[in-house]
Amino acid sequence: MRRLxxxxxxxxxxxxxxxxxxxxRNLEPIAAILAQYLPASGRVLELASGTGQHICAFAERFPxxxxxxxxxDKAALASIAARIAHAxxxxxxxxxxxxxxRPGWAAANGPxxxxxxxxxxxxxxxxxxETLLAEAASALAPGGRFCLYGPFRxxxxxxxxxxxxxxxxxxxxxxxxxxxxIDDIAATLLRFGAVEIARPEMPAGNLMLIAERPIQA
Numbered sequence: 574m575r576r577l578x579x580x581x582x583x584x585x586x587x588x589x590x591x592x593x594x595x596x597x598r599n600l601e602p603i604a605a606i607l608a609q610y611l612p613a614s615g616r617v618l619e620l621a622s623g624t625g626q627h628i629c630a631f632a633e634r635f636p637x638x639x640x641x642x643x644x645x646d647k648a649a650l651a652s653i654a655a656r657i658a659h660a661x662x663x664x665x666x667x668x669x670x671x672x673x674x675r676p677g678w679a680a681a682n683g684p685x686x687x688x689x690x691x692x693x694x695x696x697x698x699x700x701x702x703e704t705l706l707a708e709a710a711s712a713l714a715p716g717g718r719f720c721l722y723g724p725f726r727x728x729x730x731x732x733x734x735x736x737x738x739x740x741x742x743x744x745x746x747x748x749x750x751x752x753x754x755i756d757d758i759a760a761t762l763l764r765f766g767a768v769e770i771a772r773p774e775m776p777a778g779n780l781m782l783i784a785e786r787p788i789q790a
């Protein structure tokens with residue numbers, strides 16, 4: 574597991590609970606898009622749940638869905654568990670240890686009616702990202718949707734000065750990581766059976782990509 578110096582890293586809060594300012598900032602825009610594209614009911618897996626800020630809020634806002642948090646980091650799992658203990662909900666499961674970049678997790682954990690992921694692909698290598706995308710697509714039930722949020726290259730280009738600076742700082746720490754191109758991501762998902770249906774613009778130059786596993790006739 575990489576240990577990176579990030580400009581908005583999660584900080585310790587009360588007890589095991591951690592808090593990330595970026596998660597607080599992007600919660601509302603992400604929730605607004607999810608309200609348009611999440612299924613009316615079913616199981617939703619969040620990959621790399623981190624501090625647990627997002628999934629705890631989503632479970633409250635979308636009570637008809639069953640939410641499953643996951644992460645590979647022990648401190649993150651402890652933070653999620655502490656948040657759930659502080660405000661338990663019937664539709665929010667205990668976090669599970671899951672490495673989203675490991676082959677095989679979809680078969681072991683799915684299927685899901687939706688899979689959500691925020692702010693991870695730029696922090697992992699291209700081969701790891703391909704494995705994650707393949708597994709996420711495979712984890713979807715027919716009609717299920719993959720909701721992906723983050724910063725991306727567009728047509729191979731970094732579009733803001735902030736993106737250029739952040740991408741350079743990531744690559745200085747690890748040459749294997751950095752921003753991925755949104756068109757390449759859509760193509761990879763399509764190769765593994767999930768078709769892009771929307772690409773909403775988000776604040777700060779970020780994007781959401783919504784892909785769906787078609788229902789076979």
